[in-house]
Amino acid sequence: MGVGQRDYEKESTRNATVEDCYRKNHIHKTYEFAKKKREEYEKLDKAVMSIWESCELLNEFVDESDPDLDEPQIEHLLQSTEAIRRDYPDQDWLHLTALIHDLGKVLLHPAFGGQPQWSVVGDTFPLGCDFDESVVHHKFFKENPDYQNPSFNTKFGIYSENCGLDKVSMSWGHDEYMYLVAKGNNTTLPSVGLFIIRFHSFYALHRAGAYTYLMNNEDREMLKWLKLFNKYDLYSKSKVRIDVEKVKPYYLSLIDKVN
Template sequence: MREHYKKLDKAEMSIWECCELLNEVVDDSDPDLDEPQIQHLLQTAEAIRKDYPNEDWLHLTALIHDLGKILHLPQFGELPQWAVVGDTFPVGCAFDEKNVHHKYFKKNPDSKNPAYNTKEGVYSKGCGLDNVLMSWGHDDYMYMVAKENGTTLPSPGLFIIRYHSFYRKYLYLLCSKYDLYSKSKVLVDVEKVKPYYQSLIDKYFPAKLKW
């Protein structure tokens, strides 16, 4: 899957154009928000902008962290939601049944392999995320898009994008209160905040990206 999408041959568009595509995506795995995902992006970004007004790279990271959910759209392969959204988790160790979409684990042959069914599996405690193979999903896709298109976001921003859905029951925890707890029925005025976020996109990304 990674090799297929690493070609970045599905589209060429700007970051904001991609944000607008998420008007077409409602994340079925998210019990807290039934609005199009563009609202989640903006609510997350605005919450961080309020608390950390001087960290513009963090505002932009929040804005784009879920853009990989375009994988659910027809022009990007129309992957089923269970393969795109929800928790990401390390493969090669025991699955946790509290993961979103865990029912699909039973169809994975790894679930029947004893070598992969202990807590640490093929890993050792404290080995670090660089040595862990994560499940494919929207996190890894957006990380790949940003990196391959030459973003100048600092490495912490790329780390957040790549691991923000990492399920907290596993050894290596990454949990953002802004991603989880910024959701609200109070919608963000998209056109009002667009100029600010467009200025950050122009600062950290090329005008058009390959997706």
């Protein structure tokens, strides 16, 4: 697997774009913003297309929040999925989870509302409680209206200890949207697959170990799979090219079987 560094400090033209994306992300992603976006998008009334069509649609976009990746998203999806398929050939649910985990980025497309990059991509974080300093570019939260809200700016905020992540409002983005899509379409993926989809960008949790006090026992069990998945999500960002037409038949059959 290639090496994904997540180096947000090095000076580069790309990192200037990344930092600007996070500045807007952290300023505008409030509890109320996430609530309104969920209410808008949980209706699932924007467009109708297959999983594979959604994968192909992502060819048009490059994630502005990613300091390591400057290639179309379908390349990353298939790099991750093929690496997992190689190492875990019998876990077909994990193959499908890897294939669809980033499909929420279709929000960038006009058919799904043409949302700005800052609204769709980047690390996710809980809302309604303190912004942990482990969240990348934490400094920009100081301009977020929730930062000064006394109901939100404590360790637990509006939550109770060990309440479970399913009770937590996460920042809006492609993770949350794909989670809503999967649930709304009655996916047969196991709960751990949905957990991976919803929290794969929650790096403050699965890389830094923050916010564990909000987790329940079920979350702790599923976190093991999320950490395993992240190794492929992050470190498959390589220049190894995938022959899309060669692997396409397998994934089409997988979609029919598992979805």
